[in-house]
Amino acid sequence: MASRFNAGRTVAVVGGGASGLVTALALAAGGLHVTFVAPRRAPDPRTTALMDGSVKALQALGVWPALLPNAAPLRVMRLIDGTRRLLRAPEVDFRAGELGLDAFAWNLENEPLLAALDAAVAGHAGIERIEASVVTVTDGPDAVRIELDDGRVLNVALVAAADGRNSPCRRAAGIEMRMREYPQVAVTATLAHARPHGDISTEFHTETGPFTLVPLPGERSSVVCVVSPREAEQLMALDADAFARVMERKAHSILGAMRLDSPRGNFPLSSRTATSFARGRIALIGEAAHIIPPIGAQGLNLGIRDAATLAELASAAANSGEDIGGASVTEAYERRRRADVESRSFAVDLFNRSLLSGFVPLAGLRGFGLWLLGRSPLLRRAVMREGVGPTRDVPRLLAGERL
Ligand SMILES: Cc1cc2nc3c(=O)[nH]c(=O)nc-3n(C[C@H](O)[C@H](O)[C@H](O)COP(=O)(O)OP(=O)(O)OC[C@H]3O[C@@H](n4cnc5c(N)ncnc54)[C@H](O)[C@@H]3O)c2cc1C
Secondary structure: OOOOOOOOEEEEEEOOHHHHHHHHHHHHHHHOOOEOOOOOOOOOOOOEEEEHHHHHHHHOOOOHHHHHHHHHOOEEEEEEEEEOOOOOOOEEEEEEHHHHHOOOOEEEEEEHHHHHHHHHHHHHEEEEEEEOOEEEEEEOOOOEEEOOOOOEEEEOEEEEEEOOOOOOHHHOOOOEEEEEEEEEEEEEEEEEEEEOOOOOEEEEEEEEEEEEEEEEEEOOOEEEEEOOOOHHHHHHHHOOOHHHHHHHHOOOOOOOOEEOOOEEEEEEEEEEOOOOEEEEEEEEHHOOEEEEEOOOOOHHHHHHHHHHHHHHHHHHHHHHOOOOOOOOHHHHHHHHHHHHHHHHHHHOOOOOOOOHHHHHOOOOOOOOHHHHHHHOOHHHHHHHHHHOOOOOOOHHHOOOOOO
């Protein structure tokens, strides 16, 4: 296929989920030529809480004004121990104002999020869009050769593989995943409710996992309800009214009567981390590189930091006349992403285990930790700051700077 782009400055972004779309925009903002390969996407019933740094990156990329009308701020995060254990933790409130922020995060449904990102990609002169799937990827010393299912062939200097959890690009690069499965499923839905949420996200800790209510615009919230696979099956089988009644009961009626306002989703929980985030000229982005249980709203925020980091490194290489898919870019990418991803996977895993475990010392430790957080503003601020995003080695886009 004759591309209008010069192969030496071209990055192929593979995958049209949120991570791929943001990666295409970030690379194009860094002055690189982007060939964006994605098949038509399926509807996504989830919602995403975008942390402050991700919002800054989307502002710098010029997409935030299109997202804002569909987003609700999370100004307070409330943790409530809903277990029936002997050692129960006290309730803790985290307030964005304590960090000098207007909101920790903004929550929105994935459909308007993806539609706005799609429109920005379609309107960008530096991005060539191909609606197709990648069939084979062959990494070579000077370029990567990509064959598409419509018969076209691409030759590019760098591949940003945002092709999801089963990533064909990752398999072509020979990169393994370290995996951990959990005996849990996240049931998701949007619910309308009688009382206002007051911009408060509430997380009830239960013996099967967290039950989280996250504000959406209007008197609506998204629910992420982590339960056993058997309970998930039962919840999915309920009719809409019965489902809403169960959600209201799990929410201790804090938002009043509830009504189902979206299709339901169910997502088995697992944690996976790639043993390398890049090999040869192939760099992994988003769920191709790491999958984290939907606890603490970390997944896509990590994907946006992957996108911003790769764009920063590749664009610096291009500006100094270096190979954009060379070892100096991919090795720096591996180094800069590893600690952020590993530390968040570890924290989410530990927290989830402390809920599931009947082991009194572990549950007690969680309770003690929350008790300490309730009493120490210094510790609370440190935890809040780290929860919102990393404080070290922050990519420039995340600080709101243009590339
Ligand atoms: C219940 C739930 C709630 C969540 N809430 C949050 C939250 O509040 N905040 C947050 O930050 N994260 C959250 N996440 C995580 C977030 O949803 C994911 O991190 C994010 O959707 C991953 O996006 P992605 O683009 O990496 O992968 P995907 O969305 O899976 O996209 C991968 C894309 O690759 C394409 N693809 C696959 N094969 C090929 C091929 N051969 N050729 C071309 N393309 C291909 C697919 O079609 C797909 O479009 C949540 C996750 C769950 C399950």
